[in-house]
Amino acid sequence: MTLEDFKQTIESLGTDPAHWPIDTREHCERLLKSNSEARLLLNEQSELDRLLQKMEAPAFLGLETRILNQDLPPRPQSLIDSIVDWLIPDQLGAKLWRPAIAACLPLVFGVLVGNFFSFGVTEQELALEYWDDELALLSFNDFSSDLDEAEL
Amino acid sequence: MTDEELMLAICEGDQSAYQAVVKEHFKRISHYAYRLLGNQKDTEDITQETFLKLWINAATWKPEKSKLTTWLHRITHNLCVDYLRKHSRVQTQDNFEENLVDSLEQASVRDGEFTQRDLDRDSEKIRILDSALNQLPENQRSAIMLCTVQNFSNKEAAVIMEVSVKALESIIARAKRSLKSIIRTMANSGDTDELLENQKV
Numbered sequence: 444m445t446l447e448d449f450k451q452t453i454e455s456l457g458t459d460p461a462h463w464p465i466d467t468r469e470h471c472e473r474l475l476k477s478n479s480e481a482r483l484l485l486n487e488q489s490e491l492d493r494l495l496q497k498m499e500a501p502a503f504l505g506l507e508t509r510i511l512n513q514d515l516p517p518r519p520q521s522l523i524d525s526i527v528d529w530l531i532p533d534q535l536g537a538k539l540w541r542p543a544i545a546a547c548l549p550l551v552f553g554v555l556v557g558n559f560f561s562f563g564v565t566e567q568e569l570a571l572e573y574w575d576d577e578l579a580l581l582s583f584n585d586f587s588s589d590l591d592e593a594e595l
Numbered sequence: 596m597t598d599e600e601l602m603l604a605i606c607e608g609d610q611s612a613y614q615a616v617v618k619e620h621f622k623r624i625s626h627y628a629y630r631l632l633g634n635q636k637d638t639e640d641i642t643q644e645t646f647l648k649l650w651i652n653a654a655t656w657k658p659e660k661s662k663l664t665t666w667l668h669r670i671t672h673n674l675c676v677d678y679l680r681k682h683s684r685v686q687t688q689d690n691f692e693e694n695l696v697d698s699l700e701q702a703s704v705r706d707g708e709f710t711q712r713d714l715d716r717d718s719e720k721i722r723i724l725d726s727a728l729n730q731l732p733e734n735q736r737s738a739i740m741l742c743t744v745q746n747f748s749n750k751e752a753a754v755i756m757e758v759s760v761k762a763l764e765s766i767i768a769r770a771k772r773s774l775k776s777i778i779r780t781m782a783n784s785g786d787t788d789e790l791l792e793n794q795k796v
Contacts, residue, residue, distance in 0.1 A: 454771045455764035456749070457742065491775065494724050495743045497717065500626040506639050507621045510646050511614050518608050519651065 444470035449481050458489045598663040605653040617646050620664060623745060624671050630740045631675040633729050641678060645671045661754060665747070669755045672737060679733055720778075727777035734758075735770035742767055 449471055456462045463471055474481045520528070530545055532538060596604075596615065604612035624645055629638040648670050656666050728736060734756065741752035742763075753763040 451768060454768035487775070488771070491724075491771065491778075492743050494717065494720050495728075495739065498721055498725060498728075498744065500629040500638075501635055503625050503635070503639060503642070506625065506642060507617070510617055510621065510643055513643065513647070515610065515613070515647075515650050518606070518653075521654075 444474050446474070446478065446480060446484070449474050450484055453485060453488045458485055458492055599658050602653050602656055602658070602663065605650065613646075613650055616649065616663070620667050621646075623664065624667055627668060627740055627745060628671050628675055630728065630736055630744070631672070631733060632678065637678065641671065641674050644674055648674075662751070665751050665754060668741065668745070668747070669757075672755050676733065723778055724774070727774050730777060731770055731773055734766055735773065738763055738767040739770045739774070 444467065448467075452463055452467060452471060456464075460468055460472065475485065530541055532541060596612070598616075601612045601616055605616065621642070625638060625642045628641045628645070629635070632638050632641060645667065649667060652670075656663065661669070728739065731739070737756055738752060741747045741755055742749060747755065749760050749763055749767075752767075753760045756763060756766075758766070
């Protein structure tokens, strides 16, 4: 491992050997034992990390209290909650007509669907159902005169 | 209560659960926002908005995908980046390098006489580091804050910043090099000041 590789490792992964990849950790430790410049780099980097960790932000007086006490907007409801709330409202009048409307919805839906779709039942098939009736009606007619005319 | 239980309670509209989450994460979130935005007023607005988003979007948090703190930092990060873009305050690597020399000169003038003796003291070092950190581009500042200060793993930081782990490692390495270079330049300017002082004596 070169000094530049070591530098890259401690800059990108930090100075704690626990964060270094296992396969390079041994090389880094060997370099640290043999190279004083590597030790200097590590110390410099550790010092920088230590100072960065000591940096404080301003106290933001009152901000935490303001956030804790701020008026929170009503939480957005899920679709199911919204539907349930609509169906079972607080007002007395709405309590009656809304469930009634909801109960009518399947009926309206059925009428609409039935009006637009035949569900595979065609008019021709319907006519076939009456074939027996047709035969019965024909049996009441007198076709003898027609037969005589044909023989002549 | 665990994070999952708290978030479930928030989903059911429990304000005391919301307050518990705010108390637990307020310091880290406000600190992170402050480092990205660089001023108190904007930090207060963004921190407040972050927790408002927590209340409204609690149901969208997926505990199996990320920890609550990661999710909150991601919200803060996105709000800060949007804010900086809206106000055209995003610094890129290019204009960062162009502005660096000017910024260092201004910092030296503003901070008065840096001496090597001063630099040895932690508070002075932190003051210089603070100034140097503010000169970095937004993504480098963010990476440094998440990995070094907030102690997120590189993987978690990459999730928050919505970049790959490799990209994050490259950003953080560049950031640390820039920081060291700024500090070294400032320290050198301190040496010069001390030398000038000695010459006067």
